[in-house]
Amino acid sequence: MGRSPCCSKVGLRRGPWSTKEDTTLTNFIQQNGEGQWRSLPKNAGLLRCGKSCRLRWMNYLRPGIKRGNISQDEEDLIVRLHRLLGNRWSLIAGRLPGRTDNEIKNYWNTHLIKKLKESGINPKPHKHNLPKKKKKQKKVAAATTTAKKTSTKKIEEKKLISNNDNNNNNNNDDVPKTKVYLPKPIRVSSAFSRTNSYDSLTTGTSSSEGGEAAAEVVSYVPVAWLPEFELEDANYGLVGGGAEDDFLGVGCIFSSDENMWDKVYDEYLQLL
DNA sequence: AAGAAATACAACCGCCGATTG
């Protein structure tokens, strides 16, 4: 079969995007909508590969994208989801409104792995990590139906994510146009405050900027969670925690309760 | 103050599954 490269590299720009390019891309998508990535650069007058446009839009220009300032809540959530899902960054990102897979992936690789290791915690996901992408699965008739299933599933996921976005965005103006580096350890984007979108969705308290008080606050992102987690057994993940703990259990990120993880994993598999 | 090393993260690459004709 083979696949031609997504675009001819000849004459196409690469590397960091300029403000002008960002504006062009944003305007074009606002007028014409997303999609048709291959033809988009040509239509929009951009000397970029379609993939590059998509990536730029998805990760930085799309309304509702939050940058930097990953809160403790979000960090906990990432860790738990990673434990459960492994390197399924897009799935993890889907549970964190305004966060992109790329950002989470970077954050994991640069911050969390180190942090977890320093805490003596194995950053590897749960042993029942979701199945690896299968190599060349048999494409038989059954594939058609399963394909449709998974497709539907994806659409559902997108709806959820999109709903979440809708709840969090409409702040296009906040999309940073230039990257901002500030002294470590706290990286603050002056152009983007997370307090408007994310925090308003949590229990109403920002735990990311509150020092000790923040540590006391147990809140969660009220996004559409995997439905199974909300079913009868509300105790999933509440190992050692009260009902007020969040869904996977604050303070027991790496619970030794393997049965619980097995259960969760099985249900998630069924979902897929 | 300057250079080296480390860090952070934007962007690219290649692959895969889904879709289409």
Added chain:
DNA sequence: CCAATCGGCGGTTGTATTTCT
């Protein structure tokens, strides 16, 4: 059913920036 194409994902790289010596 097959081949071509597209969209999307995860791994990796390149480089700007910060920190260290």
